[in-house]
Amino acid sequence: MVSHETRLKRKAFRSANESDALVGLFFIFPFIALWFIWFFVPFLQSFIRSFQSANFIALDQAQFIGLDNYIKILQDKEFYQALLHSVTIVAISVPVITVLALLVAIAVNQNIVAKGVFRTIYVIPYITSPIAATTVFMVLFRKDQMLARFMTIFGFENTTWYSNVNLALLFVIILFIWWQLGFFIIIYLAGLQDIPAELYEATRVDGANAWHRFFNITVPSLKHVTFFVVTVTTIYSFQVYDQVAAISRYGVLGQPAGRTSTLITYFMQHGIRYMEIGYGSAAVVIFTLIILAITYIQKLLLAKEG
Amino acid sequence: MKTGKKNYIVSIILGVFAIAFILPLLYALYTSFLKLSDIDKLVGIKNWTLESYLKFWKDPNYNIPRWFFNTVLMTGITIAGNVVINSMAGYALAKLNFPGKNLVFFIIVATMTIPYQIILIPVYVTMAKLGWLNTVASVTVPYLYQCIFVFMMKQFFSGIPNELLEAARIDGLTKVGVFFRIMLPLSKPGIISMIILNFTSTWNAYLVPSTMLNNKDSYILIVGLNSVKDQFFDRTNVIMAGVVLITLPVVILFLIFQKQYIEGVATSGLKG
Numbered sequence: 001m002v003s004h005e006t007r008l009k010r011k012a013f014r015s016a017n018e019s020d021a022l023v024g025l026f027f028i029f030p031f032i033a034l035w036f037i038w039f040f041v042p043f044l045q046s047f048i049r050s051f052q053s054a055n056f057i058a059l060d061q062a063q064f065i066g067l068d069n070y071i072k073i074l075q076d077k078e079f080y081q082a083l084l085h086s087v088t089i090v091a092i093s094v095p096v097i098t099v100l101a102l103l104v105a106i107a108v109n110q111n112i113v114a115k116g117v118f119r120t121i122y123v124i125p126y127i128t129s130p131i132a133a134t135t136v137f138m139v140l141f142r143k144d145q146m147l148a149r150f151m152t153i154f155g156f157e158n159t160t161w162y163s164n165v166n167l168a169l170l171f172v173i174i175l176f177i178w179w180q181l182g183f184f185i186i187i188y189l190a191g192l193q194d195i196p197a198e199l200y201e202a203t204r205v206d207g208a209n210a211w212h213r214f215f216n217i218t219v220p221s222l223k224h225v226t227f228f229v230v231t232v233t234t235i236y237s238f239q240v241y242d243q244v245a246a247i248s249r250y251g252v253l254g255q256p257a258g259r260t261s262t263l264i265t266y267f268m269q270h271g272i273r274y275m276e277i278g279y280g281s282a283a284v285v286i287f288t289l290i291i292l293a294i295t296y297i298q299k300l301l302l303a304k305e306g
Numbered sequence: 307m308k309t310g311k312k313n314y315i316v317s318i319i320l321g322v323f324a325i326a327f328i329l330p331l332l333y334a335l336y337t338s339f340l341k342l343s344d345i346d347k348l349v350g351i352k353n354w355t356l357e358s359y360l361k362f363w364k365d366p367n368y369n370i371p372r373w374f375f376n377t378v379l380m381t382g383i384t385i386a387g388n389v390v391i392n393s394m395a396g397y398a399l400a401k402l403n404f405p406g407k408n409l410v411f412f413i414i415v416a417t418m419t420i421p422y423q424i425i426l427i428p429v430y431v432t433m434a435k436l437g438w439l440n441t442v443a444s445v446t447v448p449y450l451y452q453c454i455f456v457f458m459m460k461q462f463f464s465g466i467p468n469e470l471l472e473a474a475r476i477d478g479l480t481k482v483g484v485f486f487r488i489m490l491p492l493s494k495p496g497i498i499s500m501i502i503l504n505f506t507s508t509w510n511a512y513l514v515p516s517t518m519l520n521n522k523d524s525y526i527l528i529v530g531l532n533s534v535k536d537q538f539f540d541r542t543n544v545i546m547a548g549v550v551l552i553t554l555p556v557v558i559l560f561l562i563f564q565k566q567y568i569e570g571v572a573t574s575g576l577k578g
Binding site for chain 2: 020021022023024025026027028030031032034035038039041042043045046049056059104107108110111112113114118119120121122123124125127128129130131132133135136137138139140145146178183186187189190235238239241242245246264267268271272277280281284285287288291292295
């Protein structure tokens with residue numbers, strides 16, 4: 001006679017076998033282990049440190065100081081300057097990228113010569129290193145150089161853009177748009193493929209012109225893609241860093257004179273360069289909350305749309 | 307239906323725009339072949355020289371061979387880790403049942419929502435404690451997996467019909483065997499997409515490497531270029547040779563695997 005215990009064991013074995021529990025856990029384990037050690041734990045640490053007075057040199061003497069770091073940040077003029085710059089980058093990049101990416105994608109999607117070549121060329125900036133690209137643009141945007149001179153057509157002065165306090169941020173924005181555009185062209189091209197050709201055929205019979213087709217079919221059909229593009233561009237624009245780091249020669253991030261500081265350079269400067277672990281962590285937490293708030297608003301809007 | 311005339315107008319506009327778009331890269335390529343005295347002049351191919359590249363490669367101030375090696379090592383380790391770990395996790399999520407599966411889905415979505423910069427300072431502190439700063443471990447170990455790719459692999463594996471797996475099981479393959487013999491070979495396009503996306507982002511990474519690598523011997527190419535560019539900014543041809551050296555491997559790989567790259571961006575972008 002089989003004992004109760006053995007029967008239970010057998011049953012457990014069989015169900016484990018059937019439900020793949022062991023195999024499944026084996027396959028998921030490396031991912032979860034790495035995630036736990038290198039994401040979850042540091043994630044919690046950032047929150048804990050943000051309530052501490054902690055310096056890298058004397059981390060064992062870290063003390064809880066409540067909301068002091070947050071209060072100090074919210075009283076820091078430089079923080080608001082960084083926030084303003086981040087918001088400026090977003091306010092310019094988002095509409096420009098969204099409109100340009102859509103227009104280029106539609107143009108590339110036409111029955112044109114060398115379609116593949118164009119698509120390739122437009123994606124290339126996105127696969128280059130922003131540091132390398134910024135280096136090239138820095139050379140070209142020096143006083144009397146090609147692009148600095150070209151921009152005088154639009155009324156800008158002939159000057160070295162990245163060291164000019166009035167133009168440095170715009171320089172960063174131009175570079176970011178140039179670099180990021182290809183990614184969203186790909187996204188829009190994928191969206192355009194999904195629009196059924198019959199929609200266009202129908203209106204062509206009705207005699208609608210290209211203008212009508214664009215506004216009555218293309219734009220509405222791409223509503224969800226555009227929604228995605230706008231929210232993702234917003235988040236990416238808040239995360240701009242490489243271009244700023246590249247123009248900040250040796251010294252403080254956000255040069256010249258703090259005119260290109262962003263939320264990212266603010267926490268990098270305090271948390272890593274000045275090694276104020278507690279203060280820097282609080283700055284990262286504020287940054288994260290801003291990003292999460294945007295994501296949340298986006299979800300609400302999407303839910304409202306149905 | 308579409309008239310030829312319209313095609314050409316759009317083509318020409320796009321062409322002009324496209325040239326303007328990659329002009330900076332063409333400038334970098336062109337200038338890297340010039341002598342210092344020829345910079346900003348149009349000179350024929352007879353006056354081109356490889357001097358800048360040789361200088362860049364040999365000058366002990368740069369230590370390019372070392373940086374190049376570091377970059378290849380960092381990228382190689384990261385890609386190897388991502389291929390193994392993400393596809394294992396993707397298989398578990400797509401085809402196996404295990405306790406806590408829903409929690410894992412939640413973890414993936416939540417992690418993709420949270421900006422990764424939040425972990426940077428604590429990871430830096432941990433690396434310092436472990437003595438891993440200025441080593442390749444500090445720029446690879448935390449990045450051996452990526453949630454977006456786990457999700458991508460899950461999507462790929464889900465597309466493989468269960469009947470195929472059952473048939474393989476009946477033929478005597480274990481579930482582990484199914485992974486190696488059926489799942490991996492059948493999802494080659496997905497894995498290539500993942501590799502090429504992972505390659506470009508790792509090769510071009512700056513924020514993390516510039517934080518973790520602070521001595522010259524541990525630099526990767528991009529951190530190195532950024533550190534020497536101010537010093538040697540007036541030797542534009544040499545700096546441009548550096549830019550080309552960093553950019554060319556990515557561009558070549560992109561041109562070869564363009565299709566997979568674009569599909570990867572489109573799927574991970576729109577579904578992620």
